[in-house]
Amino acid sequence: MSVFESVITVKKSHLDDILHVNNVHYVQWVQDVAKLHWESNATEAILKRYFWVLITHFIEYKNSAFLGDTINVKTYVAKYKGAVCHRVVEITNKTTNTLLATSETKWCLIDAETKRPTRITKEISELFE
Numbered sequence: 788m789s790v791f792e793s794v795i796t797v798k799k800s801h802l803d804d805i806l807h808v809n810n811v812h813y814v815q816w817v818q819d820v821a822k823l824h825w826e827s828n829a830t831e832a833i834l835k836r837y838f839w840v841l842i843t844h845f846i847e848y849k850n851s852a853f854l855g856d857t858i859n860v861k862t863y864v865a866k867y868k869g870a871v872c873h874r875v876v877e878i879t880n881k882t883t884n885t886l887l888a889t890s891e892t893k894w895c896l897i898d899a900e901t902k903r904p905t906r907i908t909k910e911i912s913e914l915f916e
Contacts (some may be wrong), residue, residue, distance in 0.1 A: 791824035807851040828914040846890040857881040864915040870904040
């Protein structure tokens, strides 16, 4: 399984009125890490031929993050079938290793030319193994 990690330092712009990271930023980080994982593994030819769209998104908030915290965002593809992959994201405080949030998302692979769902090829599935 190909695991991808990204590190974020919480900035003032991430905070809400009660001075912890606003939920919308967790959602953005889930999307961002999925895109980074895809782009870091796929070849230029694959990136030109395919893209992913989000079908469903579940996120569970466990603990809060605050200004200056260093956040680790880890993702991997748990399974795939047909045109759909299921991705897991775990967001933790890098210093304390406290779990902040978990997310499960379902993505559909789209053919860039036809703009229609397309089966995940062996070449693509191998990127995540």
